[in-house]
Amino acid sequence: MEQRSTRQRSAIRAVIEAAGRPLSPQEVLEAAQLDVPALSLATVYRNVKALLDAGEISAVSLPGDSPRYESARHEHHHHFQCTHCLRVFDVHNCPGDLAGLAPAGFTVERHELTLYGRCSDCPAPKRAAGKGKKAHAH
Amino acid sequence: MEQRSTRQRSAIRAVIEAAGRPLSPQEVLEAAQLDVPALSLATVYRNVKALLDAGEISAVSLPGDSPRYESARHEHHHHFQCTHCLRVFDVHNCPGDLAGLAPAGFTVERHELTLYGRCSDCPAPKRAAGKGKKAHAH
DNA sequence: ATAGATGCAAAGAGTTTGCATAGGT
DNA sequence: ACCTATGCAAACTCTTTGCATCTAT
Numbered sequence: 453m454e455q456r457s458t459r460q461r462s463a464i465r466a467v468i469e470a471a472g473r474p475l476s477p478q479e480v481l482e483a484a485q486l487d488v489p490a491l492s493l494a495t496v497y498r499n500v501k502a503l504l505d506a507g508e509i510s511a512v513s514l515p516g517d518s519p520r521y522e523s524a525r526h527e528h529h530h531h532f533q534c535t536h537c538l539r540v541f542d543v544h545n546c547p548g549d550l551a552g553l554a555p556a557g558f559t560v561e562r563h564e565l566t567l568y569g570r571c572s573d574c575p576a577p578k579r580a581a582g583k584g585k586k587a588h589a590h
Numbered sequence: 591m592e593q594r595s596t597r598q599r600s601a602i603r604a605v606i607e608a609a610g611r612p613l614s615p616q617e618v619l620e621a622a623q624l625d626v627p628a629l630s631l632a633t634v635y636r637n638v639k640a641l642l643d644a645g646e647i648s649a650v651s652l653p654g655d656s657p658r659y660e661s662a663r664h665e666h667h668h669h670f671q672c673t674h675c676l677r678v679f680d681v682h683n684c685p686g687d688l689a690g691l692a693p694a695g696f697t698v699e700r701h702e703l704t705l706y707g708r709c710s711d712c713p714a715p716k717r718a719a720g721k722g723k724k725a726h727a728h
Numbered sequence: 729a730t731a732g733a734t735g736c737a738a739a740g741a742g743t744t745t746g747c748a749t750a751g752g753t
Numbered sequence: 754a755c756c757t758a759t760g761c762a763a764a765c766t767c768t769t770t771g772c773a774t775c776t777a778t
Contacts, residue, residue, distance in 0.1 A: 545691040557710030572695030
């Protein structure tokens with residue numbers, strides 16, 4: 453039941469803690485490989501699972517994509533996905549108490565809110581492209 | 591771009607429209623096979639995709655599960671997943687306008703809210719084990 | 729008769745697991 | 754030394770696709 457400290461585990465944890473946004477297993481792999489080149493995807497999955505069980509990170513899943521993971525240390529927050537560039541951003545505001553929305557007899561322990569729309573880099577879906585800066589993130 | 595009316599398409603559409611809650615592809619298959627026994631999973635996927643494109647149904651994805659689909663006709667609503675029995679319920683209340691939560695420069699087009707807690711069939715997560723009634727749902 | 733829809737099976741993509749070995753304690 | 758964690762590859766699961774056949778129009 454030990455928990456050893458390995459280079460790959462540290463790298464994976466560090467990448468997720470530092471991300472500031474939810475990362476997919478593939479993104480975690482790529483980022484952590486900068487530190488530990490030989491890192492394998494299987495190890496990412498195993499550690500992500502372990503970190504989830506340990507409560508250090510939490511899973512976020514948005515329609516369409518595979519699940520992403522982020523630090524559980526981030527204070528309560530929500531997500532915003534741009535419908536154009538598909539990037540996911542953290543939203544630190546919260547509508548507040550939502551316990552009253554559930555049906556009678558139901559107990560609300562927590563909630564997850566996702567906003568969809570255009571991020572500041574992907575303005576109005578208006579007219580065809582052509583002008584302006586097209587800021588995309590890989 | 592014809593759209594033929596086949597028995598399987600009708601069955602799939604009917605199942606999703608009548609469900610009242612989001613269904614997984616597998617659930618759609620099983621329910622629709624009551625009507626069209628020979629129905630295949632591939633056809634469910636093809637039709638679910640077509641119905642999504644047509645805007646007749648919408649996808650809902652919760653952390654951990656594969657995506658579920660539900661009628662797009664349901665008026666705006668949200669979801670509640672019981673952390674104990676894992677069933678997903680519809681919640682017809684809505685916190686209202688959330689456009690103000692996004693960062694400056696972001697445009698909110700729609701939102702999705704998921705509540706987690708105990709449903710009325712899975713009461714209090716009692717402290718110490720030992721006594722009390724345990725209500726389980728499959 | 730024509731072209732879209734279906735069933736089946738093979739192909740893909742993402743995730744998990746078995747096993748021999750590297751490496752933390 | 755002991756035993757967990759890793760890497761690799763095979764195994765699985767879920768979803769998509771190719772193809773011959775069926776069928777709505």
